[in-house]
Amino acid sequence: MKNTLKIATGLLAALALGYSALLWADSDALWNIVSRQCLPNQQASGQPAPCAEVDLGGGEAGGSAVLKDRNGWLQYLLIPTARVSGIESPELLNERAPDYWGAAWRARRFLEQRYGQAIPRELLSLTVNSQYGRTQNQLHIHISCTDATVRQQLEDLKDSLGPEWRELPVELQGHAYWARTLAANAGGGPEVDPFKALAAGLPEAGLEMGRYGLALVATRLADGRDGFILLSSRASLIGANRGSVEELQDHACPQLRAPAAVN
Numbered sequence: 001m002k003n004t005l006k007i008a009t010g011l012l013a014a015l016a017l018g019y020s021a022l023l024w025a026d027s028d029a030l031w032n033i034v035s036r037q038c039l040p041n042q043q044a045s046g047q048p049a050p051c052a053e054v055d056l057g058g059g060e061a062g063g064s065a066v067l068k069d070r071n072g073w074l075q076y077l078l079i080p081t082a083r084v085s086g087i088e089s090p091e092l093l094n095e096r097a098p099d100y101w102g103a104a105w106r107a108r109r110f111l112e113q114r115y116g117q118a119i120p121r122e123l124l125s126l127t128v129n130s131q132y133g134r135t136q137n138q139l140h141i142h143i144s145c146t147d148a149t150v151r152q153q154l155e156d157l158k159d160s161l162g163p164e165w166r167e168l169p170v171e172l173q174g175h176a177y178w179a180r181t182l183a184a185n186a187g188g189g190p191e192v193d194p195f196k197a198l199a200a201g202l203p204e205a206g207l208e209m210g211r212y213g214l215a216l217v218a219t220r221l222a223d224g225r226d227g228f229i230l231l232s233s234r235a236s237l238i239g240a241n242r243g244s245v246e247e248l249q250d251h252a253c254p255q256l257r258a259p260a261a262v263n
Contacts, residue, residue, distance in 0.1 A: 031138035034065045034079050052110050054081065057098060064100060066107045072251025074111045075144040078104035078126075084139040088131050088210030092139075092195045101126060101216060102189030104141040111143065115256060121226065122151070123255060125217040130243025131210035132235040142246050145253035146217055147173070154179075154229055159222055161229060165201045173247040177233045178202060182216075184226040190216060194230050202232060211235045213245030 026032075038051035048054035048065065057063025062082035069075040078100060084091065091097060104126050112119050125146040128139070150172050157168060157179075165180045180201065185191040194214050199206035212232050221227040235243035 027135060027137045030067070030077070030079055030136045030140055031083065033067065034081060034138070035083075038065045038067070039081050052076065053107070055103065057081065062098070064098065064103050066110055068110075068114075069142070069251075072144055072253065074114055074253050074256065075142060075249075075251045076107060076110050078107050078141040078143060080139055085137050086131055086134060086139050086210065087128050087195065087212065087214065089139065092209075093199055093206075097193070097195075099189065099193065100139070100141060101194050102185070102187055104143055105189040105216075106187070107143055119256065121218040122220065123218075123253075125215055125249055127215045127246045127249055128213060129246050130213040130233075130235045133213055133242035133244025133246075142249060144249040144251050145255065147248055147250040148255060150248045151217070154217060154219065158219060158229065165232075172231070172233075175233050175239055175241045175247070177231050179229055179231050181219075181221060182228045182230050183221060184228065188226070190228050190230070197230060198232055205232070205234075211243060213243035215245040215248050217248070 033050065038048045038054050042048040042054035042056065051065045051067045053066040055063040055065075062080060065079045065081055067077045067079060069077050080098070080100060108119070108124055111124070123145055125144065127142045153170060153172060157170070161179055161181050163181055165178050168177045168179050171177070180197070182190045182192055182194070182197070194216055195209075198212060198214055199209060202212070205212055211234050213235070215231040217229045217231065219227055219229050231245065231248065233241060233243050233245050235241055
């Protein structure tokens with residue numbers, strides 16, 4: 001038992017060291033943009049620049065902002081306007097927590113506006129990296145294209161997936177993943193909050209949410225309804241996995257030809 005605890009402690013320490021190295025960059029950059037620029041500009045003039053949109057929301061939880069990411073010609077980020085460090089934040093499991101995933105899914109319209117036409121939903125996904133696989137200490141959901149190889153792997157496995165979590169028989173981008181399906185609600189987003197689905201469904205996840213990354217990949221369910229495949233990977237030294245599930249996305253969106261004006 002003592003040896004097991006020592007190994008677990010060592011793994012966490014190594015992950016923490018790697019996480020600290022990632023944060024040599026300004027880990028508050030996104031929060032500073034939203035709190036010092038986008039939110040004040042929206043409140044003062046109704047113009048959220050440099051963000052594409054600021055939803056002020058209501059109550060103490062606040063709303064969210066949509067910001068064009070520097071990486072990828074179509075990638076956008078959904079960022080809370082309240083201080084929320086990341087997936088490990090306990091307020092995300094509160095029953096009255098804002099529906100950040102639903103807001104992120106609706107924000108795909110900014111990708112379509114930039115692209116100039118509708119984008120098939122099955123090409124898109126949302127991701128949140130683990131505490132050990134991110135560079136920013138403000139929750140942000142990546143809205144981008146799904147990697148083509150990953151999309152095909154999931155399509156091949158889709159019929160074997162259901163509403164219960166199961167470990168995938170193949171690795172995605174060299175890492176182990178768990179998966180389950182979620183139907184879309186009336187607004188098009190996931191019918192169950194992915195943060196809560198992770199905490200309630202995977203052993204120990206609720207006690208160490210920071211070690212998990214989450215991805216929501218759009219698909220059509222076996223019964224023909226719009227839905228999603230919810231994926232999670234756990235940060236571990238085994239396989240050098242930081243739980244950076246953004247690896248499932250391809251921000252170059254090669255399946256969508258970039259107009260010269262936005263290359």
